[in-house]
Amino acid sequence: KPKSIEDLSGVGQAVLNKLIDAGYSSLEAIAVASPQDLSVAAGIPLTTAQRIIKEARDALDIRFKTALEVKKERMNVRKITTSSQALDGLLGGGIETRTMTEFFGEFGSGKTQICHQISVNVQLPPEKGGLSGKAVYIDTEGTFRWERIEAMAKAAGLDPDTAMDNIYYMRAINSDHQIAIGDDLQEFIAKNPSVKVVIVDSVTSHFRAEYTGRENLAARQQKLNKHLHQLTRLAEIYDLAVIITNQVMARPDMFYGDPTVAVGGHTLYHVPGIRVQLKKSRGNKRIARIVDAPHLPEGEVVFAITEEGIRD
Template sequence: MVELEDLPSVGEKTAQKLRDAGFADMMRLATATAKELAVKAEIGEGVAEKVIEAARKAESIDFETAYDVMERRRDVGRITVGSEAFNELIGGGIETQSITEVFGEFGSGKSQISHELAVTVQLPRDRGGLDGECVFIDTENTFRPERIEQISDGFELDHEEVLQKIHIARAFNSAHQILMADKINELIQNGSNIKLVIVDSLMAHFRAEYVGRESLATRQQKLNQHLHALQNIANTYNVAVFITNQVQARPDAFFGSPTKAIGGHVLGHASTYRIWLKKGLAGKRIARLVDSPHLPEGECVFKITSDGIVD
């Protein structure tokens, strides 16, 4: 294995700076940009370029064949929820190496599904989990350990053990949120078996902080950087990323949906799977798959119970 110190222009001091900034392995370095690396590790941009170039060589990053892509897809893991209809809609569970987004109005069940996944990712593989741990980036203070206890009990898991394997980051503003996402790399490099990263909700801070047309470009640029970091974690460590998003009303829509997800094209393109949640009659919820690279559009109905999501 290539160590940081083996790279050209990297002495002991630079290696330490790289490690402190969360760039401890070759893949993480190889997929960084020179600017990002220079700023985060506090090294010159010239050095950063050389280090990245060398890391890319070490990881033999180049074109790959469709066969290689297919091989990598074989490693894709899936995390299920308690509703079979929901699992089927999304092709057997939410996927690692991808970003899955759910959006919907207040109370539509976004946080409930987040809590459920934080538990089910811990199930063994033969019960629809990945035997893994979870990072939960909570931006609106909606995380409730009591809910985790209830759902764990529903799955007959020891709720204390389950709580130990959920790493909560309470993000106070968008800069903090971006920082916490970057820190996930360190957590994984230090040995945590993270298989799921949840951001609930992705846009709340961005939406509150960047108000008005003139700040829109800056907001989208920061959001893009954040999503890029999340996708990078998903690919590098075979992790599933699950984000929740709000909707904005479209009073001018005569046809089609009267609401749409916020975040614009930047988010629309970053999410591999997009699921729209709606409230139905008698406490039911409707999930509609609106965007997926290889699954048909479709709908399903599920319920939220104290044990979690069920058919």
């Protein structure tokens, strides 16, 4: 099965360039194109357009499925423990593979600590709530600390050096760099199939900082959406978990509104996945709440951030 447009059969470099120039740079874009549009835009025969559209749809498994098939697909989803039973319960058992999970909340609400914890816990054997896998950690804010990995790994009964060796870390310097890393991830993970979680902490900060002002909102959103869809595809193709974080200001006056809309952007609104809002509580306690997940009951749970990591 093709994993990107480069793999489509009978598509040489010339046609590939035409497709990309015409904006059909992903399997998704091709899968939902009309044969006529694609044929004209890329200057290829109609029959070729029809053929590659079909191939793209097959690759993405776009077809009618029975509900039973959908159920069976979902049963294959695997879960990574957060080290808090309450938080796992809220998430329906833990962080899911084939899914993008977003943690959003104010500064200090625990987003980065959860990312550290998952990059350790993914390494645990399945009977302890892991996937015996490795982690990719993309850090945009410079808040990754190996000391925290060491402490959490020890507390989880893992050898700290081995645990650190199983985390592929990259600092993203700006949004273009972040997107370029995203572009390269597919190849990286194809070569390193033991990677079972990809973390981007935070996914939004560079975009917010670089695209300021109303007039830049649309451009920002377009770039961010492309990046997010890329990550979603990774989750689906490689059966891995994707975790993103998103810092939003606490706005007590907006308590009843959607907190992400309140800070100027339907940031991650149109991308499927699970969204978890984090809030500070007393001391080391934090509150987690699921936001608009179709299959999970609404509710709040309390967890704690300790020296050993995330706990109940």
